[in-house]
Amino acid sequence: MKLTSRGRYAVMALVDLARFDNINPVSLRDISLRQGISLDYLEQIFSKLRKKEIVQSVRGTQGGYVLNKKAKEIKLNNIFEAVDEKVKTVQCNKESKKGCNGKSIKCVTHNLWDELENHINNFFKEKSLEDLVKDNIERRI
């Protein structure tokens, strides 16, 4: 299981977007400057977010990105999935691994990873972008 910078950047960028997305689209250049994330890398990340319909793009001058749903409806697990942060525990059924085919014969820890996966996903499913934005604003005061 991994949670890497890409996922973190995605969340940081979306929190930023949610805060500044009132009327006008927010350019990646601005997010890049505010959050200290490379513009090129942001473009990769937003490409994925757009494909998963988490954001919408507005091309041309004064363009940028806009949230595609309300911040309340965007859950963290949606974000991580979009940028390929697989909240997946290590597979234990590579071919011919003893005692686990994932079905009738399970390796001794198979259920454990399932539980863990659920545990983490539940955490992410409960948190919305809005929660994070509020959190952030409160702490700024």
Place this chain on the structure above:
Amino acid sequence: MKLTSRGRYAVMALVDLARFDNINPVSLRDISLRQGISLDYLEQIFSKLRKKEIVQSVRGTQGGYVLNKKAKEIKLNNIFEAVDEKVKTVQCNKESKKGCNGKSIKCVTHNLWDELENHINNFFKEKSLEDLVKDNIERRI
């Protein structure tokens, strides 16, 4: 954050050890055969487990490894820590990253990772080796 094969193997091997550790030490060779994990890799892993006093070694013929505590007292977080599975989310305070020094100025997602870390660690702290062994025996019937 990562959970990789090393952590999984450690847990698999210890569950195996806990089940067969009645009177005699269990050899890595046996664990290797039963669990389908390379002997050399197991040796690396058990070296770490021994240093953290999770297992004890018995050298010589008929030697092997023995649990150093009761299975009930060995929690999963102890195991993961021992084999360097850092349940650590990505750091967000690499030098000069904007808006986060981990202290007075926190990046927008700083608290999130802290919470997540706690969430996962709680899961691991609640699960003991004994729980897994029981789980496993029950499912075998």
Place this chain on the structure above:
DNA sequence: ATAAACCTGACTAAAATAGTCAAGTATCTT
């Protein structure tokens, strides 16, 4: 027209992972 900003795909250095390999040392059995 031109500049801002999105869009796409290919490329790469560095790190981590999942091992392997080799050369031991300790201890039990015979």
Place this chain on the structure above:
DNA sequence: AAGATACTTGACTATTTTAGTCAGGTTTAT
């Protein structure tokens, strides 16, 4: 005492992933 079993240690390596960079587009407001 010899031999076998099994732990012990450290170095080495192929592969994969990550975290970007780079280059060359296209779209659209002004």
